[in-house]
Amino acid sequence: MPAKLSVNLNAIAMLRNRRDLPWPSVTGIGRIALEAGAHGLTVHPRPDERHIRFSDLPKIRALIDDSFPETEFNIEGYPSEAFLVLVEEHQPNQVTLVPDDPSQATSDHGWPFRQSLDFLKPVVQRLKRQGIRVSLFSDPDVPEAELAIARETGADRIELYTGPYGACFDDSAKAAIELEKLGKTAALAAGFGLGVNAGHDLTVANLPAVATRIPALAEVSIGHGLTADALEHGMAETVRRFLKACKGVEPLAAASAGYARGGG
Template identity: 75%
Template sequence: MPAKLSVNLNAVAMLRNRRDLPWPSVTALGRIALAAGAHGLTVHPRPDQRHIRFSDLPDLRALIDDAFPEAEFNIEGYPTGEFLDLVERTEPEQVTLVPDDPAQATSDHGWPFERQGNFLRPIVARLKKRGMRVSLFCDPDASQREIEAARDTGADRVELYTGPYGGCHDDPAKCAIELQKLDKTAALAQAAGLGVNAGHDLTVANLPGLVRAVPNLAEVSIGHGLTADALEHGMARTVGRFLKALEG
């Protein structure tokens, strides 16, 4: 079965936030994406709300509950007290924890699981107690010890950071090297009993290579590349293109 597609709406929200106007509508475009076959929606509410606003979350939660109950809501972010309170109010199906500094433009590295396992363990337990699946952002070349430390936090999945793979779109030899790293890390995660998600700089062009390298990939979360395609092809057609690419 192909990996599921979760559409990240942060880039849509960033465009909306350029003006004090309600368009483009994050909820309306989320509805189009789900109606076109996307399996879920992803948002990353940062402390400064420069992309998704906290006020968007109840609307997106209601959209899924009322119109697409089979879809999943994935909220990602750094686990501050404010963030944890936010996800507990929203009750997403999945929470993806990332080690971002609040000032970062975007996520660009995974957790140092060995060093921060004790920090993550009670957070993971808190979220799982509320019935949420927990995924942890993971470097593409994590060692076996790091993966075992991720497992020991109690998390359900890791999300492979695919930025380096996406960044070598014009260098086939480097792409092959990055895919080997992702393949090895995914195999370690699966051997440790962890599900594997992936995200960052994924496109229609590079998805087939990824899903061939990581055949048991559970989910991809895609925002920037998908939103860029939607400007050209429209959201509904773009979702179809990405679903096709996930077939390998």
């Protein structure tokens, strides 16, 4: 079964926030994405609300509950008490925990699982008691012993950070090396019963190779590259292109144009 596609709405929200106006509509674009076949929506509400605002969360939750109950809501963030309260209030299907400093522009590294075990384990248990699936953001190249500790937290999945792979858009040899790291870590994670998600700098050009190398890939969360493509192709067509890429097939137009856009 192909990986599911969750559309990250942060880039849409950042465009909206450039003006004190309600467009582009985060929920309006989210609706278009779900109507086109996306399997869910992702947001990363940061403490300064520089893109997704806290006030967006109930609207996105209502959109999914009222019109697309078969799809999922994924909230990413650093598990501060304020973030956990926000999550508990809006009950996403999945929470992706990231080790970000609040000032970071974007997620750029995974958890050091061994040294984070005592911190993460009670957080994971707290979320799972509410029936929320928990995914932990992970570096692309993680030793087996570290993944065993990730499983010890009680998490259901890891999300592989694909930024280093996406950064090799102009160097196929380096991309192949980074892809192999992702594949090996995914296989080790699966051996511990962890599901595998992926996200960051994925595009219609580089996603098919990831989907092929990691056949059990459960979900990809994509924002920047998908939004960039939507400026040219529209959101509905862009979602359809990324869904095709999730099957390991590169859309013809992207291949011929040599797209190298980032995402996530």
